[in-house]
Amino acid sequence: xxxxxxxxxxxxxxxxxxxxxxxxxxxxxxxxxxxxxxxxxxxxxxxxxxxxxxxxxxxxxxxxxxxxxxxxxxxxxxxxxxxxxxxxxxxxxxxxxxxxxxxxxxxxxxxxxxxxxxxxxxxxxxxxxxxxxxxxxxxxxxxxxxxxxxxxxxxxxxxxxxxxxxxxxxxxxxxxxxxxxxxxxxxxxxxxxxxxxxxxxxxxxxxxxxxxxxxxxxxxxxxxxxxxxxxxxxxxxxxxxxxxxxxxxxxxxxxxxxxxxxxxxxxxxxxxxxxxxxxxxxxxxxxxxxxxxxxxxxxxxxxxxxxxxxxxxxxxxxxxxxxxxxxxxxxxxxxxxxxxxxxxxxxxxxxxxxxxxxxxxxxxxxxxxxxxxxxxxxxxxxxxxxxxxxxxxxxxxxxxxxxxxxxxxxxxxxxxxxxxxxxxxxx
Amino acid sequence: xxxxxxxxxxxxxxxxxxxxxxxxxxxxxxxxxxxxxxxxxxxxxxxxxxxxxxxxxxxxxxxxxxxxxxxxxxxxxxxxxxxxxxxxxxxxxxxxxxxxxxxxxxxxxxxxxxxxxxxxxxxxxxxxxxxxxxxxxxxxxxxxxxxxxxxxxxxxxxxxxxxxxxxxxxxxxxxxxxxxxxxxxxxxxxxxxxxxxxxxxxxxxxxxxxxxxxxxxxxxxxxxxxxxxxxxxxxxxxxxxxxxxxxxxxxxxxxxxxxxxxxxxxxxxxxxxxxxxxxxxxxxxxxxxxxxxxxxxxxxxxxxxxxxxxxxxxxxx
Amino acid sequence: xxxxxxxxxxxxxxxxxxxxxxxxxxxxxxxxxxxxxxxxxxxxxxxxxxxxxxxxxxxxxxxxxxxxxxxxxxxxxxxxxxxxxxxxxxxxxxxxxxxxxxxxxxxxxxxxxxxxxxxxxxxxxxxxxxxxxxxxxxxxxxxxxxxxxxxxxxxxxxxxxxxxxxxxxxxxxxxx
Numbered sequence: 001x002x003x004x005x006x007x008x009x010x011x012x013x014x015x016x017x018x019x020x021x022x023x024x025x026x027x028x029x030x031x032x033x034x035x036x037x038x039x040x041x042x043x044x045x046x047x048x049x050x051x052x053x054x055x056x057x058x059x060x061x062x063x064x065x066x067x068x069x070x071x072x073x074x075x076x077x078x079x080x081x082x083x084x085x086x087x088x089x090x091x092x093x094x095x096x097x098x099x100x101x102x103x104x105x106x107x108x109x110x111x112x113x114x115x116x117x118x119x120x121x122x123x124x125x126x127x128x129x130x131x132x133x134x135x136x137x138x139x140x141x142x143x144x145x146x147x148x149x150x151x152x153x154x155x156x157x158x159x160x161x162x163x164x165x166x167x168x169x170x171x172x173x174x175x176x177x178x179x180x181x182x183x184x185x186x187x188x189x190x191x192x193x194x195x196x197x198x199x200x201x202x203x204x205x206x207x208x209x210x211x212x213x214x215x216x217x218x219x220x221x222x223x224x225x226x227x228x229x230x231x232x233x234x235x236x237x238x239x240x241x242x243x244x245x246x247x248x249x250x251x252x253x254x255x256x257x258x259x260x261x262x263x264x265x266x267x268x269x270x271x272x273x274x275x276x277x278x279x280x281x282x283x284x285x286x287x288x289x290x291x292x293x294x295x296x297x298x299x300x301x302x303x304x305x306x307x308x309x310x311x312x313x314x315x316x317x318x319x320x321x322x323x324x325x326x327x328x329x330x331x332x333x334x335x336x337x338x339x340x341x342x343x344x345x346x347x348x349x350x351x352x353x354x355x356x357x358x359x360x361x362x363x364x365x366x367x368x369x370x371x372x373x374x375x376x377x378x379x380x381x382x383x384x385x386x387x388x389x390x391x392x393x394x395x396x397x398x399x400x401x402x403x404x405x406x407x408x409x410x411x412x413x414x415x416x417x418x419x420x421x422x423x424x425x426x427x
Numbered sequence: 428x429x430x431x432x433x434x435x436x437x438x439x440x441x442x443x444x445x446x447x448x449x450x451x452x453x454x455x456x457x458x459x460x461x462x463x464x465x466x467x468x469x470x471x472x473x474x475x476x477x478x479x480x481x482x483x484x485x486x487x488x489x490x491x492x493x494x495x496x497x498x499x500x501x502x503x504x505x506x507x508x509x510x511x512x513x514x515x516x517x518x519x520x521x522x523x524x525x526x527x528x529x530x531x532x533x534x535x536x537x538x539x540x541x542x543x544x545x546x547x548x549x550x551x552x553x554x555x556x557x558x559x560x561x562x563x564x565x566x567x568x569x570x571x572x573x574x575x576x577x578x579x580x581x582x583x584x585x586x587x588x589x590x591x592x593x594x595x596x597x598x599x600x601x602x603x604x605x606x607x608x609x610x611x612x613x614x615x616x617x618x619x620x621x622x623x624x625x626x627x628x629x630x631x632x633x634x635x636x637x638x639x640x641x642x643x644x645x646x647x648x649x650x651x652x653x654x655x656x657x658x659x660x661x662x663x664x665x666x667x668x669x670x671x672x673x674x675x676x677x678x679x680x681x682x683x684x685x686x687x688x689x690x691x692x693x694x695x696x697x698x699x700x701x702x703x704x705x706x707x708x709x710x711x712x713x714x715x716x717x718x719x720x721x722x723x724x725x726x727x728x729x730x731x732x733x734x735x736x737x738x739x740x741x742x743x744x
Numbered sequence: 745x746x747x748x749x750x751x752x753x754x755x756x757x758x759x760x761x762x763x764x765x766x767x768x769x770x771x772x773x774x775x776x777x778x779x780x781x782x783x784x785x786x787x788x789x790x791x792x793x794x795x796x797x798x799x800x801x802x803x804x805x806x807x808x809x810x811x812x813x814x815x816x817x818x819x820x821x822x823x824x825x826x827x828x829x830x831x832x833x834x835x836x837x838x839x840x841x842x843x844x845x846x847x848x849x850x851x852x853x854x855x856x857x858x859x860x861x862x863x864x865x866x867x868x869x870x871x872x873x874x875x876x877x878x879x880x881x882x883x884x885x886x887x888x889x890x891x892x893x894x895x896x897x898x899x900x901x902x903x904x905x906x907x908x909x910x911x912x913x914x915x916x917x918x919x920x
Contacts, residue, residue, distance in 0.1 A: 195634040199449070201549035201571030201609060204633060271550030317527060317548035319569070440824050458826075465810065465827045474863040479813035507813075734827075741824050 001042055001417060002026045008047025008378060012054060013351035014367035023052055025374040028417030033368060043419060045412055047378050053350045054366045055087025055118075055375030055415060057357035059148070060177070060231055060255060060303035061328065063089075063120075065111070067096025072308035072395045074111040077328070078118055080306070080394040082421050084328040085410025087375035088119035088357075088365060089306075093130065094153040100125035100136045105144030117426075118415045119375070121147035121361060126165045126176060132156045135165055142172045147361045150177035152231055155213060157183055159220065166226035175227040175253075175360055180213035180238065181279070190319050192265040192280040200271065202318060207286070210279050211237035218245040221252050229360055230254040232305045234279040236289030243298040253360050254293075255303040258327060258334035259400065261290045261343075267400055273314045273321035274400045277307070291343045294352065301356040302349075304331045308396030326394045330387055332379060333406035339381075340407070346381075378412035385409055393426075440738040443562040446552045447572040448613040456614055460582050462734035463727070469506055470729055480509035483740050486539040487513045488531065489566070490546045495701055496566050496576075499725070500543045503732035509740070512539070527551060528558050535561050541740045544568075562739045570604045576700050577610025579731040581618065583724050584655055587696050591618035595652055597643075598622065599681060600659035600708055601630045601670070607659060607700045612638055623649055626659075626681060629670040646681055650691050657698040658683055658708050674707055684710045688718070696720045746903075749894055750915035755875070758891035759788065762873055763795035765889050770840055773800050775868065777839050779807040781857055782828045785845035787906045788875055792844060807832035809843075814856035836865030842889075846904040848874040851885035876915060878902050 005023040010033060012018075022037040023030065032039075063077035072080075074091075081089045091108060093099035099108070105122045112120035124141035128134045130151045138149065149169060156162040156178065169176050186209045191197050193204025214230060218241060221228035233239060233254050242254050259277065264284050267275035275281055293299040307324025314321050335353060338344045344352070354377075358366030365375055387404045389397045413421040420427055438454040448456070469477055485504040489497050497513065504511040514534065527546070534542060541562040544552055549569030556563040567573040581591065588594050596615055602608045602624045615622050616639050623641040624631060636642050643649045650656070661677060671677045678684075683697065697709070697719045705711045714721060750758065770776055773796065780789030786808050793806050810828040812818065818825070843857055854872060861870060873889035878896040892915075896902060899920045905912045 193633050195637045198632040198635050199609075199638070201569050201606060203570075206633075271553055312526075315528070317546070317554055318550045319548045462827045465829050468830050469813075472864060476863065477813040478859070479818060483819070737827070738824065741819060 001028075002040070003374075003414065003417070003419065004037060004039065004041035004044045005047050005052055005376070005378065006044060008050050008052035010052045010368065011347050011350045012368040013347050013355050015369055017368065018347050023368065023376065025376070025414065025417055028374055030368050030370055030372045030374050032370060045378065045422075047412075049382070050378050050380050050411060051346065052376060052378050054354040054368055055377050055413065056085045056332065056353045057088040057361070057366060058086050058304050058306070058328065058331070059090045059229075059301060059357045059360055060152070061089045061091050061306040062094065062308065062324070063091040064095060064308060066107070070395070071310050074108060074120065075115055076393060076395045077306070077308070078112060078115055078120065079426055080326070080328040080392065082117055082413050082426050083393045083410070084330070085332045085377040085379055085413060086118060086328065087377060087413060087415045088121055088363070089328070090121045090123050090148060090361065092123050092150055092152040093125040098125050098129045099123075100128050100130070102137070102140040102144035105141055105146050109145045116418070117420055118413070121145075121363065123148045123150045123152070123177065125149070126151045126156060127161065130154050132158055132161055135161070135168060138168060138172045138174060142174060146174065147363060148175045148177055148229070150179070150231070152177060152179045155179055155181040155183060159216060162217070163220050163224060166220055166224035166228060170224070170226050173227075173362065175229050175362070177229045177231050178213075178217050179231050180210050180217060182209045182212045185209035185212060189280070190276065191268050192282050194265060194283060196265045196268060200268065202268070205280050207235040207237050207282065210235050211241060214238040214241050218242070218250055218252060222250050225251065228252050232257050232260070232279060232303065233299065234260045234290070235282050235286045239289050239293040239298050243293065243296070246298065253300045254298065255301040256290050256294065256299045257303055257305045258331050259325060261287055261294070261338065262334055263287075263400060271318040272400065273316070273318055274325060274398050274402070276318065276321055276323055277305070277325050278323035291338070294338065295343050300352065301360060302331065302335050302352045303357070304328050306394075308394055309398050311397055314398045325398050325400055326392065326396055327399070329392055329394065330399060330401050330406065332410060333385070333408045334401065336381060336408040337406075374414055374417040376412075376414040377410055379408060379410040381408045383407065383409050441742060443739055443742045444552070444556040444564065445574050445735050445739055446556055446563065446565045448574045448577045448610045449572065451614070451617070453617045456578065456581070456617060459578055459731065459734045459738065460585060462737060463582055463730040466506075466733040466737070467727065467730035469733070470726070475506050476508055477506065478508045479737055480504070480507040480740055483509040483541070484539040485509045485511045485541045485543060485736060485740070486534050487511065488534065488542050488544045489513070489515055490544070491567070493545055493567070496545065499728045500564075500566060500732050500736075502729050503736055506729070507733055507737060509736065527555065531555050531559055535559050541736060562742070564735060564739060567606050570606050572610045573606040574610050575728070575732050575735055576607050577614045578735070579724055579728040580607075580611055580657060580698060580700070581614045582727045582731050583698065583720055584620075584696070586723070586727070587720060588654060591615065591620045594620045594654045596620050596622050596655040596657060597649055597653040598624045598657050598659060599646060599683070600626050601661055602626050602635065602659070603630045603632045604662060605659050611657060612640055616640070623653070625649055627671050627677070647687065647690060650687065653695055654692065655696050655698060656683060656691065660700060660702065661704055661708050663704070678707050682706075682708055682710065683713050685712050688713055688716075698724055701725070746916040746918045748914060748916050750892060752913035755891070755913060755915065758875060759791050760795055762889045762891055763792050763799060766792065766842055766871075766873065767796060767800060769871070769888070773802045773804050775838065775840050776842065777805040777807065777834065777836070778842050778844055779809050779832065779861065781843065781845045781853065782808060782810040783909060784904055784906060787908050788846055788873075789844035792873065805834040807834070809857055809860055811853055811856040811860055814859045816852060816856065830860070832864050836861065836867045838866070838868045841867040841870045842873050843870060844873045846875050847902050848872070848877045848887050849880055849902075851881045851883035854885050855883050875904060876902055
């Protein structure tokens with residue numbers, strides 16, 4: 001199978017390509033990138049006016065299967081990812097049962113293979129049932145296909161367990177992704193603690209619930225020398241700590257999500273449960289810090305924390321509604337605003353959504369080098385569209401961005417040399 | 428009477444719901460207070476009943492127990508000749524896992540006109556009002572607001588001090604968990620009062636000063652300037668989080684004792700939304716003393732709730 | 745076009761005559777009380793009270809009644825009425841109550857007032873005094889004391905203006 005992508009603006013941060021070029025794909029591999037390729041292809045894609053970049057990777061999603069298929073399943077989740085322009089996603093293990101065994105990894109990967117859409121790189125649990133007590137079998141998980149470890153959704157409260165987990169992970173060279181949340185400070189909170197929470201009478205979560213654990217985890221990363229990755233960082237305080245740690249040589253990486261650079265806790269006013277997530281939306285000070293940290297490299301990657309919940313779960317009293325929003329289908333457009341706002345160059349943005357996530361996972365993707373696996377995303381950066389609740393591929397509709405007018409949308413997704421989406425339609 | 432046109436300048440009520448004092452304009456608050464004055468007279472009659480809401484049905488939907496507020500609403504509805512039904516949490520189906528919106532929609536389907544709800548979730552009244560065509564009166568939602576309590580407190584202050592303009596009111600105690608405090612603050616500020624909140628630092632919510640109130644941890648320092656002391660109930664069941672070490676120390680620092688009253692203005696009035704923990708936040712002698720207007724609050728509560736039920740129920744749906 | 749039916753001196757004369765008639769019918773002020781219906785009935789009642797005091801050198805108790813809560817169309821009116829004060833600070837039992845209003849038209853206001861009054865007590869008798877009777881009754885109600893009968897059509901409105909509320913003193917008939 002030969003695919004020729006004609007006339008697109010190719011952006012490949014790793015190879016410092018940022019130019020109008022043709023891309024030739026043969027047998028699942030990038031064969032050649034050059035001006036005016038004339039070779040005969042089975043399929044030709046006209047990418048004029050579009051951006052051609054390494055396939056986007058999201059290191060942090062929740063696909064809910066097994067256990068919560070009414071919210072999402074692997075099929076609907078992967079379809080949502082394709083729509084969003086992704087060629088690889090990492091589902092977190094907080095399914096039911098918790099994905100803490102090799103067979104759980106194999107099940108998910110098997111489902112993805114059967115669907116033949118994009119890469120599913122599972123994240124295995126750090127502790128059994130995510131209870132923070134006993135370590136899972138990291139080696140077995142890796143053999144089953146785990147690409148990372150995390151107890152996401154729940155912090156690892158016991159510092160000694162986290163220390164041992166970090167130490168042990170070095171043997172398998174798996175990154176450990178931490179959800180930073182001091183349980184005692186979190187204390188049943190439902191939104192950011194501040195003026196808005198005081199006004200609404202909603203129990204608050206102080207910024208320090210996150211930053212206190214970030215501080216601890218930096219220390220443990222330094223102590224163990226293991227690879228530690230901070231999930232969904234939301235606050236200036238945490239980012240300042242991470243910036244400082246990186247400057248001093250700590251082996252930590254960090255991600256943030258589009259909602260943390262677009263929304264503040266004011267989005268919760270009128271008790272909007274679609275603005276309820278964990279960590280919670282913070283203040284404009286934090287939004288500015290998140291943008292600054294994307295620019296200066298404190299934040300390595302943009303993830304979505306795609307967290308589907310059914311409408312009836314979200315449609316309830318604010319404190320009863322579950323945390324989380326979906327994000328796969330809006331992430332690219334929302335992130336492209338960073339380019340418009342001149343926070344990031346297009347190339348920097350592409351890096352944070354493809355190469356950087358690949359490097360965190362240590363998977364050889366996220367670039368268009370000759371001979372690399374042909375995971376390619378093509379998007380139209382100029383198309384304007386309105387986020388429509390009825391047009392999500394995801395089973396769930398819990399997005400605070402519904403009704404937003406956004407710009408930029410993936411039109412073609414090629415995974416492993418297969419065209420998965422063409423002209424915005426999943427093949 | 429019949430032919431005289433109504434003055435066009437008079438303010439009209441248009442809300443089917445009363446969800447918070449925050450959402451009310453000064454004019455709306457004043458209208459409620461004015462109507463409540465007229466209704467206070469009704470409760471003093473031999474026949475304590477007017478036919479204003481005859482044929483209307485009010486449902487009390489209380490998910491938290493509260494004999495006092497529920498009874499006050501019940502009397503208010505009955506004095507306006509409305510029919511009233513009580514749904515209490517134990518008798519309702521929420522214990523069977525029914526959602527709030529389903530429970531309320533069922534009650535609505537029985538053609539009630541107004542639902543009076545108390546619920547432990549902040550925002551639950553607003554949530555319900557969005558779902559239902561019938562009116563929703565917030566009788567306390569979590570730690571958010573308790574608008575009728577706020578309005579009746581303001582009514583009582585106005586009755587005693589004539590105007591709210593420049594009156595210094597201090598809310599004392601657990602501000603963090605107090606829906607009464609939030610409703611008071613919004614209303615008092617809108618009518619020109621000066622508000623101080625005073626309590627242990629652990630029970631003062633984040634950034635409350637941004638509402639326009641003063642914050643103090645030292646009651647003895649601020650007590651002398653106050654025209655009104657509104658003493659909040661210490662909810663012993665909510666103090667599990669180590670907000671203060673002991674009831675004894677709380678009473679010593681923030682309780683209104685006879686001795687502490689000597690530091691207050693001579694004409695200070697003492698308010699409390701009830702029920703009182705005697706000897707904790709309020710000494711018995713003060714609660715029963717000449718400056719206490721606690722029972723006036725209870726009397727006025729019926730009148731204010733009559734006014735709220737009257738205006739909201741009469742709005743075209 | 746507004747048609748003037750009573751000017752200031754005629755209003756005063758009518759009120760004086762009504763006061764005399766009230767005293768004559770009830771043999772003086774014994775057991776007598778006045779209740780004015782908000783808002784212009786109250787003003788007329790206050791004037792009658794003053795005239796009665798001048799004639800008989802005795803004070804009669806006067807009360808204020810807001811009948812809005814007793815209206816039979818209360819829940820149907822588009823605009824919510826403002827509820828004014830009701831103040832009847834005396835016992836009505838066995839009293840002769842003279843109910844006072846500015847205009848008698850359909851009779852529904854008076855029906856509401858009668859309902860309200862019986863909630864306050866059991867008067868011996870209730871009489872009705874109005875400045876203007878314009879006809880078109882919808883209920884079997886008639887006035888005992890009338891300032892002036894004015895035949896009107898249904899598409900006319902009678903405006904009673906008192907200086908206290910309206911700055912001018914007149915009764916005019918206007919087209920709807």
